[in-house]
Amino acid sequence: xxxxxxxxxxxxxxxxxxxxxxxxxxxxxxxxxxxxxxxxxxxxxxxxxxxxxxxxxxxxxxxxxxxxxxxxxxxxxxxxxxxxxxxxxxxxxxxxxxxxxxxxxxxxxxxxxxxxxxxxxxxxxxxxxxxxxxxxxxxxxxxxxxxxxxxxxxxxxxxxxxxxxxxxxxxxxxxxxxxxxxxxxxxxxxxxxxxxxxxxxxxxxxxxxxxxxxxxxxxxxxxxxxxxxxxxxxxxxxxxxxxxxxxxxxxxxxxxxxxxxxxxxxxxxxxxxxxxxxxxxxxxxxxxxxxxxxxxxxxxxxxxxxxxxxxxxxxxxxxxxxxxxxxxxxxxxxxxxxxxxxxxxxxxxxxxxxxxxxxxxxxxxxxxxxxxxxxxxxxxxxxxxxxxxxxxxxxxxxxxxxxxxxxxxxxxxxxxxxx
Amino acid sequence: xxxxxxxxxxxxxxxxxxxxxxxxxxxxxxxxxxxxxxxxxxxxxxxxxxxxxxxxxxxxxxxxxxxxxxxxxxxxxxxxxxxxxxxxxxxxxxxxxxxxxxxxxxxxxxxxxxxxxxxxxxxxxxxxxxxxxxxxxxxxxxxxxxxxxxxxxxxxxxxxxxxxxxxxxxxxxxxxxxxxxxxxxxxxxxxxxxxxxxxxxxxxxxxxxxxxxxxxxxxxxxxxxxxxxxxxxxxxxxxxxxxxxxxxxxxxxxxxxxxxxxxxxxxxxxxxxxxxxxxxxxxxxxxxxxxxxxxxxxxxxxxxxxxxxxxxxxxxxxxxxxxxxx
Numbered sequence: 001x002x003x004x005x006x007x008x009x010x011x012x013x014x015x016x017x018x019x020x021x022x023x024x025x026x027x028x029x030x031x032x033x034x035x036x037x038x039x040x041x042x043x044x045x046x047x048x049x050x051x052x053x054x055x056x057x058x059x060x061x062x063x064x065x066x067x068x069x070x071x072x073x074x075x076x077x078x079x080x081x082x083x084x085x086x087x088x089x090x091x092x093x094x095x096x097x098x099x100x101x102x103x104x105x106x107x108x109x110x111x112x113x114x115x116x117x118x119x120x121x122x123x124x125x126x127x128x129x130x131x132x133x134x135x136x137x138x139x140x141x142x143x144x145x146x147x148x149x150x151x152x153x154x155x156x157x158x159x160x161x162x163x164x165x166x167x168x169x170x171x172x173x174x175x176x177x178x179x180x181x182x183x184x185x186x187x188x189x190x191x192x193x194x195x196x197x198x199x200x201x202x203x204x205x206x207x208x209x210x211x212x213x214x215x216x217x218x219x220x221x222x223x224x225x226x227x228x229x230x231x232x233x234x235x236x237x238x239x240x241x242x243x244x245x246x247x248x249x250x251x252x253x254x255x256x257x258x259x260x261x262x263x264x265x266x267x268x269x270x271x272x273x274x275x276x277x278x279x280x281x282x283x284x285x286x287x288x289x290x291x292x293x294x295x296x297x298x299x300x301x302x303x304x305x306x307x308x309x310x311x312x313x314x315x316x317x318x319x320x321x322x323x324x325x326x327x328x329x330x331x332x333x334x335x336x337x338x339x340x341x342x343x344x345x346x347x348x349x350x351x352x353x354x355x356x357x358x359x360x361x362x363x364x365x366x367x368x369x370x371x372x373x374x375x376x377x378x379x380x381x382x383x384x385x386x387x388x389x390x391x392x393x394x395x396x397x398x399x400x401x402x403x404x405x406x407x408x409x410x411x412x413x414x415x416x417x418x419x
Numbered sequence: 420x421x422x423x424x425x426x427x428x429x430x431x432x433x434x435x436x437x438x439x440x441x442x443x444x445x446x447x448x449x450x451x452x453x454x455x456x457x458x459x460x461x462x463x464x465x466x467x468x469x470x471x472x473x474x475x476x477x478x479x480x481x482x483x484x485x486x487x488x489x490x491x492x493x494x495x496x497x498x499x500x501x502x503x504x505x506x507x508x509x510x511x512x513x514x515x516x517x518x519x520x521x522x523x524x525x526x527x528x529x530x531x532x533x534x535x536x537x538x539x540x541x542x543x544x545x546x547x548x549x550x551x552x553x554x555x556x557x558x559x560x561x562x563x564x565x566x567x568x569x570x571x572x573x574x575x576x577x578x579x580x581x582x583x584x585x586x587x588x589x590x591x592x593x594x595x596x597x598x599x600x601x602x603x604x605x606x607x608x609x610x611x612x613x614x615x616x617x618x619x620x621x622x623x624x625x626x627x628x629x630x631x632x633x634x635x636x637x638x639x640x641x642x643x644x645x646x647x648x649x650x651x652x653x654x655x656x657x658x659x660x661x662x663x664x665x666x667x668x669x670x671x672x673x674x675x676x677x678x679x680x681x682x683x684x685x686x687x688x689x690x691x692x693x694x695x696x697x698x699x700x701x702x703x704x705x706x707x708x709x710x711x712x713x714x715x716x717x718x719x720x721x722x723x724x725x726x727x728x729x730x731x732x733x734x735x736x737x738x739x740x741x742x743x744x745x
Contacts, residue, residue, distance in 0.1 A: 051544060051562075052517075181446035190442045194435040201431050205424035257608060261594060271542070383607035383631075 033162030038199030044170025084137030084361025094209030100135025105196035137361035144348030157289020234415025241405035246370030280333025304338025471737035509554030515545035537587025551622035558615035614656035
């Protein structure tokens with residue numbers, strides 16, 4: 001019944017309709033992608049102009065900006081596990097995700113109303129990040145529950161690609177507005193608020209909160225059951241593999257710092273590095289997801305991880321020309337496309353329906369802790385023995401982590417097929 | 420249900436496009452906020468000449484006209500420059516500011532008529548600008564966000580560029596110079612450099628700050644040698660006196676973001692505070708061998724370098740002072 005009505009809705013532009021028909025992506029996934037796209041446009045618009053706004057309009061010193069930017073980080077991590085479990089327990093993934101999107105939208109309104117003090121801006125940025133922390137796990141659970149188990153990687157690929165389109169459009173729109181109306185940051189905030197409200201509206205009006213795989217009967221899960229995921233025969237190996245791989249992977253931020261020390265050309269080229277990686281990611285996320293559904297998520301995930309060796313190789317070169325740089329950035333974009341979304345899809349296949357959001361929340365937290373360990377370790381190694389030796393050690397660690405992760409991931413995938 | 424939800428969504432999209440588009444048009448047609456109308460007012464009359472950047476205390480939005488204040492009178496202003504930071508020496512100056520598009524940062528190299536000659540695209544927020552006494556080299560520090568290393572956008576970092584003032588070309592990025600400490604090469608992921616000052620007698624020689632971990636090292640470097648060595652800790656934004664014998668700098672109070680101005684003896688590396696008791700976040704400038712000139716982001720003050728006396732107001736509503744010695 002619902003599917004028939006959905007096809008009549010014709011909300012999405014023609015092109016999308018045709019493409020998603022060919023891809024056979026559930027409408028709910030496309031709608032969730034649209035929510036993320038609109039919300040990312042909104043957030044990235046603000047993130048792009050915030051430094052300029054603080055310094056030129058509020059007269060803040062760049063150090064204050066550093067402190068405010070720092071609050072971006074810590075705020076999100078803690079709430080992920082809690083929001084994941086809560087949405088499983090209440091069976092209200094859409095509502096909990098909506099709370100997260102709503103908080104971020106409220107933050108944009110607050111920026112208009114009370115963004116003229118530095119403390120106010122700091123608080124608003126923190127609220128925005130908490131909103132992001134709340135919504136991620138239930139949103140990913142909804143994507144997973146909306147998809148058939150053999151189409152999970154394609155669904156996550158579509159969502160991540162749409163998400164990154166939003167992240168690319170945001171800065172462009174912000175710059176466009178400031179170009180038309182120089183220094184009118186209020187206009188940027190107004191348009192950003194409208195995008196956030198639209199994102200929330202698409203979620204409320206067009207996303208089905210009880211998709212096909214959503215559990216409809218049985219008792220609500222206990223917290224003990226969520227904890228037991230840590231010992232689950234499918235999910236536990238997945239978590240261990242994910243932790244190992246994230247510890248052995250140098251973060252993208254550090255890779256860019258390394259490239260900037262190695263590169264021989266104009267500083268003006270640097271912003272293009274991020275753009276190039278993002279475009280590669282955008283282009284590859286969907287085909288890589290389809291490939292993972294066809295030949296298996298584990299080989300695609302491991303091949304994606306292996307692309308990091310190319311990146312490390314370029315960082316080890318004594319001088320980096322344009323060709324090497326492009327190879328490096330394409331490899332980096334491919335690595336992103338073949339890892340994060342595919343890993344979440346694998347988790348979606350392994351996890352029981354009633355604990356999807358809890359498990360994904362745990363996975364995101366483990367991966368971000370792994371990245372933190374990785375960054376601290378890489379920074380310490382760089383200081384102690386230099387950039388090149390640090391990369392060699394990380395390349396060895398990545399090889400080891402991949403050898404250990406392969407059997408663990410295959411065991412997880414096997415458990416998913418049994419279940 | 421779904422189709423009604425769809426119709427409401429389409430209606431909302433239309434409303435949002437109209438509201439957003441309307442507001443942008445309204446803002447674009449409204450009065451421009453990128454004025455450079457602010458002008459400084461001379462404080463205590465003194466027979467000195469300084470170049471300053473004007474600020475309007477009531478609305479600090481995008482100011483930055485450049486003025487020369489001489490003998491207690493505001494002499495002239497630039498027509499074409501709008502700067503966040505300005506410096507000038509031997510007929511050539513650097514103005515770091517917002518590009519005319521209003522959405523990007525740019526620096527111009529200008530001549531003795533305050534007319535721009537070259538422009539250089541900047542990759543971050545303007546922080547410090549200096550020109551060597553002979554007008555040969557320029558140095559610029561910008562703040563960059565997005566490549567901090569624990570997570571994207573954790574903190575911010577700095578980048579310092581050396582510029583050939585004649586051609587307006589970037590010569591090198593300080594981050595790519597080698598650094599030695601106690602005779603050993605050192606390196607770390609969080610190396611940040613800022614606040615170059617050139618030796619007035621030899622523009623190849625410079626001092627700067629190297630920040631890493633909780634350290635703020637004073638480094639001495641060579642442009643041609645592409646190298647630096649660490650001299651001591653606890654020195655930010657050094658500034659060499661005209662006779663090359665003393666360095667004024669920001670001394671951090673604990674690990675806060677508050678600083679006192681100090682002066683150190685180049686020969687002994689010993690330092691003492693000056694009479695300014697407030698926290699100052701500026702790279703001080705030398706009016707002569709005995710007097711510092713600096714700004715508190717609102718006004719420009721002078722203070723004796725030997726620690727005696729009191730701060731004196733030199734120019735109201737101005738920052739980024741440059742001593743003009745002929």
